[in-house]
Amino acid sequence: MSHTQESRQTPVLHLENVTRVHGHGAAEVQALRGVDLKVHPGEFVAVMGPSGSGKSTLLTLAGGLDTPSGGRVLVEGVALGDLNRKQLAQVRRRSVGYVFQDYNLIPALTAAENISLPRELDGLSARSARREALVALEELGIPELADRFPDDMSGGQQQRVAIARALIGDRRLVLADEPTGALDSTTGEAVLAVLRARCDAGAAAMMVTHEARHAAWADRVVFLRDGRMVDESVSQDAASLLVSAATNSMKVDE
Template identity: 90%
Template structure:
């Protein structure tokens, strides 16, 4: 397999169990999934189906109970914590639901921090941060602190942080959740452009219209991958039908 053919993200029979005995919860059950360069995959499913768990495992923020997670051919579970952190900083951009911005840093400083931790000069990192802010149409927020921003502004700053540098894998948990429809479309177009330039991305969303930006839609239920489609036109029908027929389950 050439590097061009190798998936950026590969989940091999990945499972995650929380708790023990009567309190045991199967958040994911034997999920197999590959995301290739240039591909945007949308993950959908009812609340509690395992969507956020899938992202945290893919980004190395949690460890699977069973199976393996590979990023660019490297098994995350085989790495030390230090090496895992390096992979996350250099190769993986993560958009959290709660943004995770550092209150004492400005927008530009929050975005530049991962690059500085990897040895990029402060000046060069700031240039990259300003370019990322400009790409998302929020250059005016560069020197503003998180507490001085709206939720939607904080979300766009968090997205800019996930996209800075040569991130080969972008993981986004409801990236448009706090945004109006117009701004949400702008964010999705930026994410789509990154994939078209060669990155891979996986996005959790509840919105069929947002899933239409993806190359594939996978559907989770009770921790299992139960459906997959590459037909964007059918994505909305798939989601509507599945959502109407399935309720609840497992851990988010």
């Protein structure tokens, strides 16, 4: 889905001149120096940049896991800074799916329980929540892991459970930090296809990655450097691609 066609709608995620300073005095580090970014419904945005460029800070701010030093973060038009703790927790649970780089699964819960927890906290019956969790596990190609505990899973399996947890329910915004880090290239591709399909169905996603091949699944790739957005690449409409491919020419060999 083209984001230009969606641009009149309220962005699912809106970062308004966001800054973040860690530490103070001589140890002060400017992690973000004024970032403006909108992610619209149906849009998949990838964030790239060298280590220390502010990628992960950007993601934690977008997910309400951290508070900006300046500027505002709006999720579906609501400024996270205006919410009390309870309201913020609710936005994070209902609207935002977050895939952590280190998965953050609860060791005492099975895969299905980890996934269904946010839905149960939202008042869904345990039975319905489990049904949703099983669907999410199927979508990620790991239905057989439903009743396994994180300790009995490989890193790649835990990563896919973490992704299933982020996708469950009607999350409008999916935030993912290197979501394919522990996966082989075919499985990683399958996970990206799931994220892509979510966006094509109307959700918005922002993913931090250092792998260009993974970033390429996004509609927009933004580049961060020293806490600033320095550049971006917007994918064109697929229909025009074969035409542009045809402008390449090939010489007759002798």
